[in-house]
Amino acid sequence: MKFNAPYLILIGGEKDPTYAKTGYGLVQWRRELVAGQLRFPDCELDLGVPDLSVIDAANQGVGSLVIGTATIGGIIPDDWWTVIIEAVDHGLDIINGLHTKLKDNPKINDRAKSSGSRLLDIRVPPSNIPVGSGKERSGQRLLTVATDCACGKKYTALSMNDTMGRAGINSTFRATGQTGIMISGEGIPIDAVTADFISGAAEMLTPDNEPNHWDVIEGQGSLFHPGYSGVSLGLLNGSQPDAFIVCHDATRMVISGWEHYSLPSVKECIDLHIQLGRITNPDIACVGISLNTSGLSMDERDSYLNALRKDTSLPCVDPLIDGCDDILLHMKKVFSF
Amino acid sequence: MKFNAPYLILIGGEKDPTYAKTGYGLVQWRRELVAGQLRFPDCELDLGVPDLSVIDAANQGVGSLVIGTATIGGIIPDDWWTVIIEAVDHGLDIINGLHTKLKDNPKINDRAKSSGSRLLDIRVPPSNIPVGSGKERSGQRLLTVATDCACGKKYTALSMNDTMGRAGINSTFRATGQTGIMISGEGIPIDAVTADFISGAAEMLTPDNEPNHWDVIEGQGSLFHPGYSGVSLGLLNGSQPDAFIVCHDATRMVISGWEHYSLPSVKECIDLHIQLGRITNPDIACVGISLNTSGLSMDERDSYLNALRKDTSLPCVDPLIDGCDDILLHMKKVFSF
Numbered sequence: 001m002k003f004n005a006p007y008l009i010l011i012g013g014e015k016d017p018t019y020a021k022t023g024y025g026l027v028q029w030r031r032e033l034v035a036g037q038l039r040f041p042d043c044e045l046d047l048g049v050p051d052l053s054v055i056d057a058a059n060q061g062v063g064s065l066v067i068g069t070a071t072i073g074g075i076i077p078d079d080w081w082t083v084i085i086e087a088v089d090h091g092l093d094i095i096n097g098l099h100t101k102l103k104d105n106p107k108i109n110d111r112a113k114s115s116g117s118r119l120l121d122i123r124v125p126p127s128n129i130p131v132g133s134g135k136e137r138s139g140q141r142l143l144t145v146a147t148d149c150a151c152g153k154k155y156t157a158l159s160m161n162d163t164m165g166r167a168g169i170n171s172t173f174r175a176t177g178q179t180g181i182m183i184s185g186e187g188i189p190i191d192a193v194t195a196d197f198i199s200g201a202a203e204m205l206t207p208d209n210e211p212n213h214w215d216v217i218e219g220q221g222s223l224f225h226p227g228y229s230g231v232s233l234g235l236l237n238g239s240q241p242d243a244f245i246v247c248h249d250a251t252r253m254v255i256s257g258w259e260h261y262s263l264p265s266v267k268e269c270i271d272l273h274i275q276l277g278r279i280t281n282p283d284i285a286c287v288g289i290s291l292n293t294s295g296l297s298m299d300e301r302d303s304y305l306n307a308l309r310k311d312t313s314l315p316c317v318d319p320l321i322d323g324c325d326d327i328l329l330h331m332k333k334v335f336s337f
Numbered sequence: 338m339k340f341n342a343p344y345l346i347l348i349g350g351e352k353d354p355t356y357a358k359t360g361y362g363l364v365q366w367r368r369e370l371v372a373g374q375l376r377f378p379d380c381e382l383d384l385g386v387p388d389l390s391v392i393d394a395a396n397q398g399v400g401s402l403v404i405g406t407a408t409i410g411g412i413i414p415d416d417w418w419t420v421i422i423e424a425v426d427h428g429l430d431i432i433n434g435l436h437t438k439l440k441d442n443p444k445i446n447d448r449a450k451s452s453g454s455r456l457l458d459i460r461v462p463p464s465n466i467p468v469g470s471g472k473e474r475s476g477q478r479l480l481t482v483a484t485d486c487a488c489g490k491k492y493t494a495l496s497m498n499d500t501m502g503r504a505g506i507n508s509t510f511r512a513t514g515q516t517g518i519m520i521s522g523e524g525i526p527i528d529a530v531t532a533d534f535i536s537g538a539a540e541m542l543t544p545d546n547e548p549n550h551w552d553v554i555e556g557q558g559s560l561f562h563p564g565y566s567g568v569s570l571g572l573l574n575g576s577q578p579d580a581f582i583v584c585h586d587a588t589r590m591v592i593s594g595w596e597h598y599s600l601p602s603v604k605e606c607i608d609l610h611i612q613l614g615r616i617t618n619p620d621i622a623c624v625g626i627s628l629n630t631s632g633l634s635m636d637e638r639d640s641y642l643n644a645l646r647k648d649t650s651l652p653c654v655d656p657l658i659d660g661c662d663d664i665l666l667h668m669k670k671v672f673s674f
Contacts, residue, residue, distance in 0.1 A: 134563025134595055191533040198532050198567040226471025226617050229574050230535040233560075234567025258471055261616075280563050 004063025023068030097178025132199030139209030202238025251295030341400025360405030434515025469536030476546030539575025588632030625664035
């Protein structure tokens, strides 16, 4: 599936930046592909790119309208359909990462056929995913894991991949979620795969490669999460990572949205991933900790990171502030490259 | 979904009893619902029930033709379609647990509409499964787990449920696989659920119940399995079992079909389930070990079971030989009922 850039990002009347993470992610990581945003009058967000109507976009040669939000339950709001139909009629492709499928809507399908617009539902896994074989593959793999959802796995993987690229290391970002797939232009939406095939999907996503090549794999969920642990374990076992980075929000105490569950400590998170990761890769190692320290003052931040460095003997960074160079430096020592 | 009994079981030209486990399971656990079997001339198996043609079955008032095998990849062989169409034309329901869906075949659909036959694809999870909440539920739950696939999880759960029923304990068998669903008449095919919803499916399958009621849940896969660990962890976390039984084949040394993986020991299997089960139920306990000892001589069997009893301080039974009474006795002490 190849996406036609540049993009017009639809964020409609969204008010919560958390739900517009697809739009924000594209602007952050692929600014050069973003022509503008389409906002309704009641929208309280701003991606910091030009406001465009569908007609403006069509006149400027925009290739695709991207659904820029992840709404609860993955439903497309009614008033969005008007914009989507307008874009279809103007021949723009529609890129959609929600659970709701554009292809299930016969009216849109008919109009897309007339105009030549492509309806790209990216939350549809390939149909030929095998059961995971557990067989060793050539090349190296790095997985981002976490103490909870939404605490930096995608950001850290993209940041590590950029850091490696700048250092001349042969690496590929491997997307496992809708936003990651839009950013990289490919990937497998691992949470939409049928349960029996989770580790097989991870194997398919990170096939045999050159010995010095690194796949940098976007993690999903958390092994400690009462809703998503199965996805996380399947992804861990199928990825067979040589290295992993633990992502953690420094001030979060409970699982977000599951407040009756305490967050594990970073140490517990490292230990469990080593224990379970060893099932398919006996040499798995933690190579760093990526922290969201936005809830801490600068003083608190320094003492927090220093204490964690001492406790784990690992590089501890906030990738937004520190970048990921310290982690790469540590990896070069551990893996001798 | 209510199934119309009695059943005619189609095993076609199958030669391997392992692949006819649906047929054997129905005869073993629901003999009173089975009118007969339909075998092709080259079939080398015998379920021990009368051979019937579709016409015989229709004349005898048989309600459903059951696909009695689980073929590799879940495909329905070409020569089976002839029999299925004949059964549809005679108004029999078709009960199908394979990945191939009868409803995807337009020809069969048209003929079923004419005859009033129902096409029951049971490997289709309900569409309204929520993400797992991790919330505590009333009632008690027992889950069968294992060191590998196909080493007695379904049999042990059914046997425990029967043992509890005979002892006057309020219990329900909860099916998670195609054969279990056919035997019990309901359930959720957990391996066919979308990855994000595995633990939610387990929660839906075992809802709030009376304080002294036991759900006896059929396990799937194994936490140690490179292909299916994600399904097993989601089922464990969503079931929130108070008690679990470890199933193990006494003479198996490697994971069946994944021979490059050693089997974990029973002790390792107990420990990991306690460790990960505690995430959603801090009081989880192992209450017994269910063994397939068919590969051992009687002498070997006795010394094997005695050594394992000593090692684990738990009841160790081969349910086919010993039944599950010892495990129930132990549970009564542990849970004071």
